[in-house]
Amino acid sequence: MIGRIVQYGILSIATLFFLLPVYLVIVTALKEPAAITLEGTWQPPERWYWESFAQAWTAFLPKLQNSFLLTISATILSALLGSLNGYVLAKWRFPGANVIFPLMLFGMFIPYQAVLIPLFQFIREIGLGGTLWGLVLVHVVYGLPITTLIFRNYYAEIPEEMIEAGRIDGAGFFGIYSRIVFPLSLPGFVVVIIWQFTQIWNEFLFAVTLVSSPANQPITVALAQLAGGEAVKWNLPMAGALLAALPTLLVYIFLGRYFIRGLLAGSVKG
Amino acid sequence: MRWLRNKDSLYSFLVILPSLVLLAVFVYGFIFQTFYISLTDWGRDPAQALLANPQIRFIGFENYRELFTGFIDSRFRQDLFNTFFFTLFFVLGCLGAGLGLAILLDQGPKGEGFFRTIFLFPMSLSFIVTGTIWRWMLQPQGGVNQLPTLVGLPKGEFAWLTSRQQIWQVSWNDVPFITALLVGLVLVLITLSAFRRGEQRRGYIALGSATLLLLWAFTLGRSLQPLPYEELHGFNLALIGIILAAVWQMSGYTMALYLAGLRGIPEELREAARVDGASEWQLYWRVILPQLAPITLSAMMILGHISLKIFDLVFAMAGADNAPTDVPALLMYLTTFRANQIAKGAAIAMILLLLVAAVIVPYLYRQLKSEVRR
Numbered sequence: 001m002i003g004r005i006v007q008y009g010i011l012s013i014a015t016l017f018f019l020l021p022v023y024l025v026i027v028t029a030l031k032e033p034a035a036i037t038l039e040g041t042w043q044p045p046e047r048w049y050w051e052s053f054a055q056a057w058t059a060f061l062p063k064l065q066n067s068f069l070l071t072i073s074a075t076i077l078s079a080l081l082g083s084l085n086g087y088v089l090a091k092w093r094f095p096g097a098n099v100i101f102p103l104m105l106f107g108m109f110i111p112y113q114a115v116l117i118p119l120f121q122f123i124r125e126i127g128l129g130g131t132l133w134g135l136v137l138v139h140v141v142y143g144l145p146i147t148t149l150i151f152r153n154y155y156a157e158i159p160e161e162m163i164e165a166g167r168i169d170g171a172g173f174f175g176i177y178s179r180i181v182f183p184l185s186l187p188g189f190v191v192v193i194i195w196q197f198t199q200i201w202n203e204f205l206f207a208v209t210l211v212s213s214p215a216n217q218p219i220t221v222a223l224a225q226l227a228g229g230e231a232v233k234w235n236l237p238m239a240g241a242l243l244a245a246l247p248t249l250l251v252y253i254f255l256g257r258y259f260i261r262g263l264l265a266g267s268v269k270g
Numbered sequence: 271m272r273w274l275r276n277k278d279s280l281y282s283f284l285v286i287l288p289s290l291v292l293l294a295v296f297v298y299g300f301i302f303q304t305f306y307i308s309l310t311d312w313g314r315d316p317a318q319a320l321l322a323n324p325q326i327r328f329i330g331f332e333n334y335r336e337l338f339t340g341f342i343d344s345r346f347r348q349d350l351f352n353t354f355f356f357t358l359f360f361v362l363g364c365l366g367a368g369l370g371l372a373i374l375l376d377q378g379p380k381g382e383g384f385f386r387t388i389f390l391f392p393m394s395l396s397f398i399v400t401g402t403i404w405r406w407m408l409q410p411q412g413g414v415n416q417l418p419t420l421v422g423l424p425k426g427e428f429a430w431l432t433s434r435q436q437i438w439q440v441s442w443n444d445v446p447f448i449t450a451l452l453v454g455l456v457l458v459l460i461t462l463s464a465f466r467r468g469e470q471r472r473g474y475i476a477l478g479s480a481t482l483l484l485l486w487a488f489t490l491g492r493s494l495q496p497l498p499y500e501e502l503h504g505f506n507l508a509l510i511g512i513i514l515a516a517v518w519q520m521s522g523y524t525m526a527l528y529l530a531g532l533r534g535i536p537e538e539l540r541e542a543a544r545v546d547g548a549s550e551w552q553l554y555w556r557v558i559l560p561q562l563a564p565i566t567l568s569a570m571m572i573l574g575h576i577s578l579k580i581f582d583l584v585f586a587m588a589g590a591d592n593a594p595t596d597v598p599a600l601l602m603y604l605t606t607f608r609a610n611q612i613a614k615g616a617a618i619a620m621i622l623l624l625l626v627a628a629v630i631v632p633y634l635y636r637q638l639k640s641e642v643r644r
Contacts, residue, residue, distance in 0.1 A: 014371060018388050021518070038411040041416050110623060111578070113623075114304050116304075202397065204397065220582070256387065
């Protein structure tokens with residue numbers, strides 16, 4: 001009995017710790033700028049003030065559009081490439097695969113600072129400097145290891161007999177992919193797309209270094225700049241933080257199961 | 271038929287080739303280029319730094335020498351301390367909180383799914399969002415410091431991110447000795463575990479390296495003086511706030527890992543322990559925790575490499591220019607893109623890469639080896 005009380009007690013305290021910042025964001029975003037004081041940080045707003053959201057929405061709408069464009073195109077491209085690569089690695093042995101695969105995986109763990117200077121020059125030289133498309137390219141390339149890994153582990157579960165049956169029916173490399181492997185891929189694609197969507201939406205280092213012009217900024221860069229300015233009242237950054245968090249948060253709430261699968265796949269073992 | 275097989279093998283190779291070429295260039299090619307840049311003087315002459323075709327000279331390991339022993343780069347050395355303490359407490363915090371929450375949820379309380387969702391949701395947020403929120407949470411005159419006033423206590427006085435306090439100070443001249451001592455200790459632990467598992471060869475290699483390293487530490491290591499003067503570095507208390515926010519964001523991850531591990535332990539094992547008269551406490555301490563050791567090691571490596579790379583959280587919480595909370599990943603950005611000291615930034619990046627590789631290479635080796643065995 002006492003054990004139960006202690007158990008729920010600790011769980012409640014932990015819940016409080018995790019939700020405290022959420023309470024603070026919502027409360028602050030709903031206060032009039034004049035009502036936000038340091039002493040009254042935790043007090044609920046006396047009257048609800050929706051204007052901050054309207055302001056944040058106008059200010060951030062172009063950035064949100066940039067983020068959506070970037071995230072969706074890079075996610076789709078890296079998922080498709082990852083699916084093909086995973087198919088090759090799981091079902092077609094080729095010499096050296098045992099060496100190449102770890103070398104590929106290493107690419108997803110490196111601190112990107114170690115490639116940033118040549119990358120910056122390269123993107124500028126191919127004429128994509130400062131644009132969103134340069135960023136798309138970068139996210140596709142550095143997304144390849146994780147998407148390949150998830151698909152490889154997923155396709156390894158497809159029984160060899162099915163592939164063999166396809167071969168006997170006369171299907172070749174592409175036939176087996178399009179008729180047997182791809183139709184079974186939906187859960188794999190859901191995991192990969194959710195993972196990449198979250199990662200790319202939330203990414204900051206590439207965005208802040210490779211996109212110079214404010215017009216092309218993704219939302220994370222815009223939010224960091226807004227919150228970093230000292231003179232700003234806190235209602236606006238908080239409303240902006242909510243807007244920036246909403247897409248990935250919704251994905252998590254409605255597709256959490258697949259999100260967790262991607263999370264655990266990131267620790268290499270499928 | 272054989273010809274068809276060969277054609278398919280060719281297709282499979284052609285399909286994966288573009289990805290391999292892209293990664294070869296974007297990962298290994300660029301790392302190599304960064305390494306080359308780090309051996310030059312690019313950025314030392316401000317007039318040359320931003321030209322399209324700057325005149326750069328090869329100067330060997332001069333940038334590295336300056337970072338470790340040069341008068342002007344003491345900020346980098348403090349950053350190494352910051353990364354060390356941040357990693358230590360962040361990993362410990364996540365492991366402790368994650369394990370505790372996982373054990374509580376493993377008991378199957380009512381609303382388990384609800385709690386799990388709450389503990390894991392910060393994982394879906396950007397570090398920038400987390401940083402923005404916690405920056406407001408940790409305002410010295412408001413936020414968390416105001417919480418005690420809600421129950422009638424005096425308000426907290428800790429300055430959080432703007433604190434200038436430093437504890438556990440160590441002279442930079444003692445760092446080679448201490449580092450060798452710490453690494454030697456880890457090697458001794460590896461030796462012990464290798465012999466216990468009967469892996470003789472691994473044990474002797476670890477023992478040999480430990481002996482060499484400790485011998486060096488107590489002979490030459492003591493007298494090595496990187497700096498001609500005392501330079502004190504330590505644990506900046508301003509980091510506590512960053513650690514707190516990082517644990518808030520990432521402990522759900524360790525919870526999910528541990529929970530998956532706990533669910534994977536066969537019920538028979540628990541039953542057998544209970545039949546033998548083990549209390550719940552003994553059951554966890556003696557039976558279940560040892561089963562979770564591989565997960566702990568994996569989690570340590572994943573979290574460790576994340577914390578070495580931490581950049582956006584600090585950027586959003588404390589700003590890029592707040593020296594007490596600076597880390598090498600951030601200093602690389604400042605040095606390269608704000609100060610245009612491109613070669614020195616490249617050198618910092620290479621050191622960061624080495625630190626991350628020291629964690630990730632054993633991790634990949636371990637994971638892929640066990641995969642082959644399976």
